[in-house]
Amino acid sequence: MLVVMGGSAAHHFFNKGGLKFMETNVKAGSTENKAKKSRFSSQLWFIWLCLLPVIVLVLTFTYYPVVRGITLAFQDYNLMHVKNVKFIGFDNFKTIFHDNQFILALKNSLKWVFYSLIAQFILGFILALVLNKPFKGRGIYQGLVFYSWALSGFLIGLIFKWLYNSQIGVINDLLLRAGIIKTRIGFLSDPHWAMFSVISANVWYGIAFFAIMLLAALQSIPGELFEAADIDGAGWLRKLFNVIIPYIMPTIITTTLLRVIWIFSDPTLIYSMTNGGPAGLTNIVSSFMLSKVFGNGEYGLGSAVGIVMMIMLMLYTIFYLFATKSEKAGDF
Amino acid sequence: MQKKLLVSAKVVYLALHAVVMLFPLYWIIITSLKPQKQIFSSPIHYWPETLTFDNYKKLFEFSNFGVYIFNSLLVSIAAAACVIAISILSGYVLARFKFKGHKHIMFGFFLTQMLPGIGALIVLYKMMSSMHLTNHLASLVLIYTVGSIPFSTIMLRGFFQRIPSSLEAAAMIDGCSRITALFRVIIPVMLPGIAATFIFAFVNNWNELIMAVMFIDSEASKTLPVAMNSFVMKFDIDWGAMSAGTVLSVIPTIIVFAIAQRFIVEGLTQGAEKG
Structure with a gap:
């Protein structure tokens, strides 16, 4: 739609300014070299002037705090005693790596990211495939089911905490009525169920993201590709693996890359749903860090956890882009 | 025949997905409109007997x-x-x-x-x-x-x-x-x-x-x-x-x-x- 608008407006413009266009072209001939040079430097001015606010703001309020935060990780910075903060070398890192709760959170993070991602991706992909062919009411349907993406993890955690409530929760009630269970399950307090419960809420949250992105990619597949596959007599499954998936691979790579980063670093769903409980069984690294900072004011320890997170994300990204041959991914 | 089957499978899938996506929203809205007593009463009412804005009033009052x-x-x-x-x-x-x-x-x-x-x-x-x-x-x-x-x-x-x-x-x-x-x-x-x-x-x-x-x-x-x-x-x-x-x-x-x-x-x- 945008392209069409842009195109027609441009056309209109050229018709109007056609005469002048030719005049300026003639004039430009004699002083071309000089003009080119001065235009080049004024253009550079313009470019950097436009970028200046962005660069200053991002450096000051994103990069500086992160870099400065690194030094905190080597101090015994604690809200309880802010007066005499000392540098303590790697003690904070030693502390967290000797903390069973942190090790548990590391393991949980892997589970959390892996299962959330797989389920979100598969369900989102199926939905995108089903929605790919236009039908009456498709737009309305998308408007109805994609909304979860606009909510915050914090509120989704609250909503699912209520749905999964062990005494008066509606999920227990439905399962009881259907005869699937005999007694109510403590979805958020039972160690066997807690992780499943938070992951299921997270899956619910993220299906829309994959469906939206993959659907957009599917829509961009040129019809000729399918025609060619039809002529070859390819079945549905072969079309999926030989035509569809290769074509949308760049989108798959970029979306899974970004999604893993987001799932890994957002603590808010877990924070509001279980706050890491029972006994740290649903704590992931980011919610562990949040509890150190919010709960105890242990800023030094929290920063050390932050650095561990950052290193993990960097290693992951490098590995991921290497494994998927980075040139296939978009630049974002 | 096969095509019909595929279409109905799609419809069923879309319907199921819609229910799963919309039910939590429905449930939080319904809960917010229930009188306090009904929220905690068993069996659960899937459609409240009485609708009230008391919860919203309370929010703005307190x-x-x-x-x-x-x-x-x-x-x-x-x-x-x-x-x-x-x-x-x-x-x-x-x-x-x-x-x-x-x-x-x-x-x-x-x-x-x-x-x-x-x-x-x-x-x-x-x-x-x-x-x-x-x-x-x-x-x-x-x-x-x-x-x-x-x-x-x-x-x-x-x-x-x-x-x-x-x-x-x-x-x-x-x-x-x-x-x-x-x-x-x-x-x-x-x-x-x-x-x-x-x-x-x-x-x-x-x-x-x-x-x-x-x-x-x-x-x-x-x-x-x-x-x-x-x-x-x-x-x-x-x-x-x-x-x-x-x-x-x-x-x-x-x-x-x-x-x-x-x-x-x-x-x-x-x-x-x-x-």
């Missing part, structure tokens, strides 16, 4: 809920407007020119997505308090603006790339400066993309919890997520009031998102696919 809503709107709109004003220029320049440093800046933006925001939280807090901005909504406007700059720039860049540069070339030949051409010719054409970017930033700001909890604790400056966070501690078991608050927090984003969904999708996929 807290400054109106103030929280106003603050959230103010911060979200102000920060989204700031980010658009700033990112239009950077997005435009990054879409139209190849220059030394272009790649580095794009990489710098990409990298921000990988830095865990909470890692910077503590230092940001110290910066804000040294600027005397804690408990001021200005702190949130500033942080949210900066937070959405990378994403908005990349999104807007994608929209700019779709508009042929011949458009402003023509205007410039007509005697416009580049800046006038940008604002008089390009931006009007790009309004849907700008609206999408604005709404995307708005929704993110509206939802943001952690920075807000860190910087704000005075009643007068609380935003909705901060208020909801303190409700969780205050009336943990009052699910009537909690769900009323949740519904009020959720409705604006759902409406706004439904309106802008198509443009947001276009913007995001542009960012993801164009090199």
Whole structure:
């Protein structure tokens, strides 16, 4: 739609300014070299002037705090005693790596990211495939089911905490009525169920993201590709693996890359749903860090956890882009 | 025959998916409209016997809920407007020119997505308090603006790339400066993309919890997520009031998102696919 608008407006413009266009072209001939040079430097001015606010703001309020935060990780910075903060070398890192709760959170993070991602991706992909062919009411349907993406993890955690409530929760009630269970399950307090419960809420949250992105990619597949596959007599499954998936691979790579980063670093769903409980069984690294900072004011320890997170994300990204041959991914 | 089977399988799948997606929303709305007694009574009523707005009344009587809503709107709109004003220029320049440093800046933006925001939280807090901005909504406007700059720039860049540069070339030949051409010719054409970017930033700001909890604790400056966070501690078991608050927090984003969904999708996929 945008392209069409842009195109027609441009056309209109050229018709109007056609005469002048030719005049300026003639004039430009004699002083071309000089003009080119001065235009080049004024253009550079313009470019950097436009970028200046962005660069200053991002450096000051994103990069500086992160870099400065690194030094905190080597101090015994604690809200309880802010007066005499000392540098303590790697003690904070030693502390967290000797903390069973942190090790548990590391393991949980892997589970959390892996299962959330797989389920979100598969369900989102199926939905995108089903929605790919236009039908009456498709737009309305998308408007109805994609909304979860606009909510915050914090509120989704609250909503699912209520749905999964062990005494008066509606999920227990439905399962009881259907005869699937005999007694109510403590979805958020039972160690066997807690992780499943938070992951299921997270899956619910993220299906829309994959469906939206993959659907957009599917829509961009040129019809000729399918025609060619039809002529070859390819079945549905072969079309999926030989035509569809290769074509949308760049989108798959970029979306899974970004999604893993987001799932890994957002603590808010877990924070509001279980706050890491029972006994740290649903704590992931980011919610562990949040509890150190919010709960105890242990800023030094929290920063050390932050650095561990950052290193993990960097290693992951490098590995991921290497494994998927980075040139296939978009630049974002 | 096989085709019919496939179509009905699709219909069943879509119906199931819709139920799973819509039921939680239905349930939180219904809970918020139930009288206190019915919320905690067993068996559960899937359609309440009586509907009431008591939970909403309570919310506004026992807290400054109106103030929280106003603050959230103010911060979200102000920060989204700031980010658009700033990112239009950077997005435009990054879409139209190849220059030394272009790649580095794009990489710098990409990298921000990988830095865990909470890692910077503590230092940001110290910066804000040294600027005397804690408990001021200005702190949130500033942080949210900066937070959405990378994403908005990349999104807007994608929209700019779709508009042929011949458009402003023509205007410039007509005697416009580049800046006038940008604002008089390009931006009007790009309004849907700008609206999408604005709404995307708005929704993110509206939802943001952690920075807000860190910087704000005075009643007068609380935003909705901060208020909801303190409700969780205050009336943990009052699910009537909690769900009323949740519904009020959720409705604006759902409406706004439904309106802008198509443009947001276009913007995001542009960012993801164009090199």
